[in-house]
Amino acid sequence: MSEQSAVEAPVRGRSRTTIRSRLHRIDSKTAPYLYISPFFVLFGAFGLFPLGYTAWVAMTDRTLLNPSWSFIGLQNFTTLIHDSYFWNAVENTLAIFLISTIPQLAFAMFLAYVLNTKLRARTFFRMFVLLPQVTSLVAVALIFTQLFSHDYGLVNYVLGWFGIHAINWEAGRLSSWIALSVMVTWRWAGYNALIYLAAMQGIPDELYEAAAIDGAKPWKQFRYVTVPLLRPTIIFTVIVSTIGGLQLFTEPYLFEPLKQGATGGSARQYQTVVMYLYEKAFAGTQFDFGYAAAIGWALFLLIGVISLVNYLIVRRIRSAEA
Amino acid sequence: MATVAHDSRVRGRRRPLSRQLGAAGPLTYVFLIVVALVSMFPLYWSLVVASHDNSAVAAYPPVLTPGNQLWHNLHRLFDSGEVNVDFWTALLNSAIVASVVTVSVVFFSALAGFAFAKLRFRGQKFLFVTVIATMLVPVQLGVIPLYIEMIHLGWTNHLLAVIAPNLASAFGVFLMRQYISGSVPNELIDAASVDGCYTFGVFRHVIWPAVRPVAAVLGLLTFMTTWNDFFWPLVVLSPRNPTVQVAVSTLASGYVQDYALVLTGTFVSILPLLAVFIVLGRHIIGGIMRGAVKG
Numbered sequence: 001m002s003e004q005s006a007v008e009a010p011v012r013g014r015s016r017t018t019i020r021s022r023l024h025r026i027d028s029k030t031a032p033y034l035y036i037s038p039f040f041v042l043f044g045a046f047g048l049f050p051l052g053y054t055a056w057v058a059m060t061d062r063t064l065l066n067p068s069w070s071f072i073g074l075q076n077f078t079t080l081i082h083d084s085y086f087w088n089a090v091e092n093t094l095a096i097f098l099i100s101t102i103p104q105l106a107f108a109m110f111l112a113y114v115l116n117t118k119l120r121a122r123t124f125f126r127m128f129v130l131l132p133q134v135t136s137l138v139a140v141a142l143i144f145t146q147l148f149s150h151d152y153g154l155v156n157y158v159l160g161w162f163g164i165h166a167i168n169w170e171a172g173r174l175s176s177w178i179a180l181s182v183m184v185t186w187r188w189a190g191y192n193a194l195i196y197l198a199a200m201q202g203i204p205d206e207l208y209e210a211a212a213i214d215g216a217k218p219w220k221q222f223r224y225v226t227v228p229l230l231r232p233t234i235i236f237t238v239i240v241s242t243i244g245g246l247q248l249f250t251e252p253y254l255f256e257p258l259k260q261g262a263t264g265g266s267a268r269q270y271q272t273v274v275m276y277l278y279e280k281a282f283a284g285t286q287f288d289f290g291y292a293a294a295i296g297w298a299l300f301l302l303i304g305v306i307s308l309v310n311y312l313i314v315r316r317i318r319s320a321e322a
Numbered sequence: 323m324a325t326v327a328h329d330s331r332v333r334g335r336r337r338p339l340s341r342q343l344g345a346a347g348p349l350t351y352v353f354l355i356v357v358a359l360v361s362m363f364p365l366y367w368s369l370v371v372a373s374h375d376n377s378a379v380a381a382y383p384p385v386l387t388p389g390n391q392l393w394h395n396l397h398r399l400f401d402s403g404e405v406n407v408d409f410w411t412a413l414l415n416s417a418i419v420a421s422v423v424t425v426s427v428v429f430f431s432a433l434a435g436f437a438f439a440k441l442r443f444r445g446q447k448f449l450f451v452t453v454i455a456t457m458l459v460p461v462q463l464g465v466i467p468l469y470i471e472m473i474h475l476g477w478t479n480h481l482l483a484v485i486a487p488n489l490a491s492a493f494g495v496f497l498m499r500q501y502i503s504g505s506v507p508n509e510l511i512d513a514a515s516v517d518g519c520y521t522f523g524v525f526r527h528v529i530w531p532a533v534r535p536v537a538a539v540l541g542l543l544t545f546m547t548t549w550n551d552f553f554w555p556l557v558v559l560s561p562r563n564p565t566v567q568v569a570v571s572t573l574a575s576g577y578v579q580d581y582a583l584v585l586t587g588t589f590v591s592i593l594p595l596l597a598v599f600i601v602l603g604r605h606i607i608g609g610i611m612r613g614a615v616k617g
Binding site (some may be wrong): 020023024027028029031032033035036038039040042043045046047048049050051053054056057111114115117118119120123125126127128129130131132134135136137138139140142143144146147151152154157186190191194195197198201239243247249250253254257258259260274277278281282289292293296297299300303 | 346350353354357358360361362364365367368371379380381382383384430431433434436437438441442443446449453456458459460463464465466467468469470471486487489490491492495518520521522525546549550552553557567570571574575576577579581584585588591592595596599603604606607610611612
């Protein structure tokens, strides 16, 4: 191309170069927008539009089977506020979120610390740590459901060694929360550890050496050098865990013996908010889209509030340390 | 600051100290080996159950080694007509969906990343911040209207419904932008422009060859995520035309738990990713860690 134009330009003279340069100008003005437009168009069509449209659907009594719906204002929301199933789902979701996230991130931090030491076979260990992340949620849920099963589950068998009687994990409230938290922790701890590890490797050695010369033992170095410097990363993982954790669905959905009702056990002991949304819209007999959309908005609000609270808590790390 | 200067002077003498700081003792290895075993065990366990018949599930004490029924269970899964899902279709569907999404995400991300990193245009900063902000929006919450949208488009029960919403990725744009602005020198782009390249020519001849390593990582991560996606395919697809995750969950639903069969399906569903991970795992780790540092 370039050779050709170099030859042609003098022959065709001035007008051709101006056309070329004009084309170039148009190109450099419009091309950037053209290149970023696929993302924005797709996000608009399948991300933003549905989100906004949810607000509208939530104010109707629309169902799948009855397309002749009508506008009912905030009625879905007032019903929701008095819906004990909804609050039960909120409670379950928050409980599972707390049980799975706090120990998990603490463990991930410790694991990252260990992986950050001078190791042999470093890549080998990192790969094992990330292995659970490759496993699909469905696989995790089904394998652990079998491991946690009442009669023949390996977990109860091992607990039997310590004289603990077989636990019906699925039936109890706290026990089901714990079982689900184990699944979440198993899948995500390694991933978060790698994120922390990446951030730790960005901390200059000099800081540790300086702390060591000042007489700080490894634990103090960890607490006063590593943790404060990891604050942005901790905020990142906490927010990501919040957004993901509050939308927990697959594990509890498949933890149920029948795996299709989305009620979260016979007494709704582990029904999460997204499960309740799914039950209302797709799993029950009502296909109540309007109400489910209202649940969606409530969850959106919940995620916003909890993210903010978490952010404020984690932001205190440095001020507390300093 | 003073401590740093002081430190650099004594570092020569203090070398043993700094080594002692990071040295891994035997306890560290024991701990890591335990972690590795715990990471691996559930996957190994699915193979154990998948390679026995159902009587082994109830055995006491439990059987912990693989048996010889894997072939038989695979036959039941794929060919027997005994199961309620077409597993071949499911695998093919997942392969199609994940491949199309991966190619599209990588291409669009590189293109947008190029624009954000190297081109200059009005509203650039604002638009890039918008891209990042979309990562924080839990899009799943729009599932009801998205479903209604799919009904209007006539895409329910079609693979298009799971492909279209995933064709672009904010994370991908972000990753590409960071990589391109850090690793492609402006001189190269200027040189190409002087040669008369239009911006797309610059993209094709300069940017694309340069982003190949990160494109591979993004591709792997996207393929994994798409292959493993469950909630939206469950909502919008029917068990007659499922992705592999929906098929496995359908397999597991019902009154009788055929654990051997269910975990055979599960094992088959993780196998492709497991293979990819064993071959290319180190690149995936690199990608996750790189994304984390910049994020």
